[in-house]
Amino acid sequence: MVSGEGVFWLSHEPTLGYAVLDGLREGVRLAGAVEPAAIRSRVNGYGGGALCAGASGLFAVSETQQILRVMPDGSDVTELTREGSGHFGGLVTDDTRSRVLAVREYEGAQSLVAIDDTGQIRTLHLGNDFYSAPAVSADGQRLAWVSWQLPDMPWVESVLWTADVTPDGELANPRCWPSPTQGCIQQPVFEGDQLWVLSDHDGWWQPYRFSERLGQGLWHKDTTVELDHGNAPWQLGERHHCLFAQDGWARVRYHRGVGELWLNHSELLAPVRVAEDWTDFRALRYCEGHLYCIARSATVMDAVLRIDPLTGHIEVLAGGDAPWDDVAPVLPEWFQLPGGDEAVQGFLYTPRDDEEQSWPLILIAHGGPTSAVYPVLNPQIQFWCQRGFAVAEVNYRGSTGAGRVFRMALKGQWGVADVEDMERAADYLAAYGNIDGRRIFIQGRSSGGYTALMALVRSDRFAGGASLYGVSDPMRLRSVTHRFESGYLDWLLGAPGSTGQHWDERTPRYRAANISAPCIFFQGGQDRVVVPEQTRAMVAAIREAGGSPELFWFEDEGHGFRRQENQAAMLEWLHSFYRKHIRKPNEPTENLS
Numbered sequence: 001m002v003s004g005e006g007v008f009w010l011s012h013e014p015t016l017g018y019a020v021l022d023g024l025r026e027g028v029r030l031a032g033a034v035e036p037a038a039i040r041s042r043v044n045g046y047g048g049g050a051l052c053a054g055a056s057g058l059f060a061v062s063e064t065q066q067i068l069r070v071m072p073d074g075s076d077v078t079e080l081t082r083e084g085s086g087h088f089g090g091l092v093t094d095d096t097r098s099r100v101l102a103v104r105e106y107e108g109a110q111s112l113v114a115i116d117d118t119g120q121i122r123t124l125h126l127g128n129d130f131y132s133a134p135a136v137s138a139d140g141q142r143l144a145w146v147s148w149q150l151p152d153m154p155w156v157e158s159v160l161w162t163a164d165v166t167p168d169g170e171l172a173n174p175r176c177w178p179s180p181t182q183g184c185i186q187q188p189v190f191e192g193d194q195l196w197v198l199s200d201h202d203g204w205w206q207p208y209r210f211s212e213r214l215g216q217g218l219w220h221k222d223t224t225v226e227l228d229h230g231n232a233p234w235q236l237g238e239r240h241h242c243l244f245a246q247d248g249w250a251r252v253r254y255h256r257g258v259g260e261l262w263l264n265h266s267e268l269l270a271p272v273r274v275a276e277d278w279t280d281f282r283a284l285r286y287c288e289g290h291l292y293c294i295a296r297s298a299t300v301m302d303a304v305l306r307i308d309p310l311t312g313h314i315e316v317l318a319g320g321d322a323p324w325d326d327v328a329p330v331l332p333e334w335f336q337l338p339g340g341d342e343a344v345q346g347f348l349y350t351p352r353d354d355e356e357q358s359w360p361l362i363l364i365a366h367g368g369p370t371s372a373v374y375p376v377l378n379p380q381i382q383f384w385c386q387r388g389f390a391v392a393e394v395n396y397r398g399s400t401g402a403g404r405v406f407r408m409a410l411k412g413q414w415g416v417a418d419v420e421d422m423e424r425a426a427d428y429l430a431a432y433g434n435i436d437g438r439r440i441f442i443q444g445r446s447s448g449g450y451t452a453l454m455a456l457v458r459s460d461r462f463a464g465g466a467s468l469y470g471v472s473d474p475m476r477l478r479s480v481t482h483r484f485e486s487g488y489l490d491w492l493l494g495a496p497g498s499t500g501q502h503w504d505e506r507t508p509r510y511r512a513a514n515i516s517a518p519c520i521f522f523q524g525g526q527d528r529v530v531v532p533e534q535t536r537a538m539v540a541a542i543r544e545a546g547g548s549p550e551l552f553w554f555e556d557e558g559h560g561f562r563r564q565e566n567q568a569a570m571l572e573w574l575h576s577f578y579r580k581h582i583r584k585p586n587e588p589t590e591n592l593s
Contacts, residue, residue: 001053002287005072008053038063041089043105044484049237054093059100061088080119090236096140097169103131124171132236137190144188151487155232160185177217186233191243198230200404205230227253231400232370242284250291252281254401256334263309274312280374296376299329330385332375337428344421346394347375351385358436359390360582365444365451372399396421414492415454415506422455439463453508456515464518464581469530472508472538512541520550520577522570524557
């Protein structure tokens with residue numbers, strides 16, 4: 001977040017297990033100036049937009065879901081809201097009125113609200129199931145936002161809203177603007193009197209200039225580049241594009257899984273790519289002649305960058321450190337499976353200077369499942385490569401970054417299309433160089449754990465599998481999942497119908513007898529998404545079928561392990577599991593430890 005007061009961001013503290021406020025003001029680092037406090041939004045379960053900065057101040061959402069007002073120098077922190085006020089996210093400042101706007105989740109519903117400097121909460125708009133991405137014009141006279149209705153997810157169908165803002169801060173003449181054809185809108189931003197959004201109604205998330213004429217919405221696409229300029233909005237507050245004065249812009253384009261940063265200074269000039277050493281970009285902001293963003297790379301840790309749009313000069317404000325002093329990270333190799341318009345692609349990491357002539361492979365199914373993998377530094381992947389394993393991350397059908405058709409291909413096909421693509425990837429990579437096709441393992445987190453388990457159910461292609469807090473009983477998950485995803489499983493699997501038979505066929509727990517490969521499970525005792533009982537039931541079902549699954553329990557973790565010591569323990573146990581079940585050519589399993 002950027003304002004005239006400085007540059008601010010959230011830094012994850014692995015020793016604490018949460019994100020804290022950090023920043024740079026007048027050349028002085030803010031880190032340590034504010035008492036460490038967890039900053040996190042819980043709206044929709046995934047949060048986002050927990051920090052904003054503007055002329056009216058610096059605001060953040062605490063772990064207890066209170067909105068905090070923080071002095072830019074860290075000298076004072078004030079709770080604006082009271083406990084029990086709900087969950088807040090998607091924060092933006094309304095500098096005209098010295099207030100902060102937010103999405104509020106309260107008593108099973110959402111609304112757009114404004115919070116003034118006394119903590120008074122004013123409801124601006126309600127009546128839609130979900131809200132995201134409020135954006136206010138610089139003069140404070142217009143507001144734009146995105147909403148969607150159940151059972152949709154925001155990457156299936158959503159709509160743009162605009163409204164006028166009265167002098168006393170109320171909304172007038174709110175108007176809904178569906179896209180010309182079915183699509184998803186995200187990330188509205190104002191530049192002067194112009195409103196820009198990303199929409200995929202023409203097949204890709206591309207930038208559109210939106211305007212109104214005689215009561216009709218006009219959508220002007222600003223590029224013919226058929227690439228996604230954003231990814232699935234799981235969280236509030238994402239920003240993959242921003243505007244400069246005089247028609248200039250900065251945008252992220254996803255090409256072959258890589259996030260590319262492109263700049264353009266005016267309509268008369270051709271766009272140029274900058275920061276080519278970095279492979280993904282988030283939180284783009286422009287302030288006082290400079291572009292700011294969070295950037296990721298395959299070789300260094302995440303960084304906060306300041307870029308001069310005129311020269312392309314990059315200054316690393318924070319982060320960007322080499323992960324190790326004496327070991328260079330293994331770099332990813334892009335691969336694509338044959339398949340025409342539905343070609344699956346991913347990234348392969350191979351061991352360096354390994355004595356083995358053939359490598360075991362860990363095939364990773366990403367979570368979401370409407371998400372993607374990018375070629376960015378992942379210390380856990382480096383852990384495996386340093387121990388003689390190759391690793392491949394796969395963007396199967398349903399992943400983002402390859403257009404709407406590819407993303408929507410998972411509708412009704414979860415547990416089928418994704419599994420087929422993982423199996424195809426295993427076969428394709430088995431023919432690659434030194435990878436041993438007889439020693440391929442599959443693993444995944446959350447929904448990726450479901451894909452891994454269904455792959456073990458469907459075939460004996462894999463030497464073993466790992467489920468990291470993975471889904472094993474979709475029907476059980478459907479009955480307890482939170483409101484945000486309450487229609488998601490029906491979209492992924494198809495409505496259960498009167499018998500739910502096809503759900504049973506795609507439920508790993510009910511097909512545990514088909515799993516012959518060894519498997520290992522990791523589960524958090526505080527997980528509210530994949531509840532602990534689900535993993536216990538899956539492990540019990542495999543044991544009843546004669547298998548010997550391993551289960552490791554972390555009572556203090558939720559959905560996703562945050563504590564550094566728990567992450568390290570999980571890796572060590574996974575390593576022991578994989579080593580135990582590697583069978584080298586002509587070598588009996590019992591000789592391995």
